[in-house]
Amino acid sequence: MDLVEKFDAKGKTGTGYHVEVYQDDENPPLARHYKLNDGRLLEPLSDAKFRIVQTGEKIYRL
Template identity: 70%
Template sequence: MDLVEKFDAKGKTGAPYHVEVYQIRLDEANEASAVDQRSYKLADGRALDPLSNEKFRIVQTGEKIYRV
């Protein structure tokens, strides 16, 4: 799993968060059918569910955060 992106996000209260995006390549029978899978986490390790490219939900708390 490789770190491929970092960005800042904020919650509705204005609390700042640092998001890290990890990518893993799922190899299929050949390179043409390989799939890249991304996972999103806060810098403190909590998992995120992507709701869109700009909006995420913290799995542990349900809080929605937004890319800034």
């Protein structure tokens, strides 16, 4: 998997997060995986909204 993008996101409480996007070139159609820079996994809900899998908190792309 290759790191293809980084961006900042923020939760409703104002907490800031750094998001990393990885792309898997071996499994078509180029699956993307989202995680925080501390390793916690993200579930994409839209292009700008994500859920932290471990806590359920929703965060938003800045």
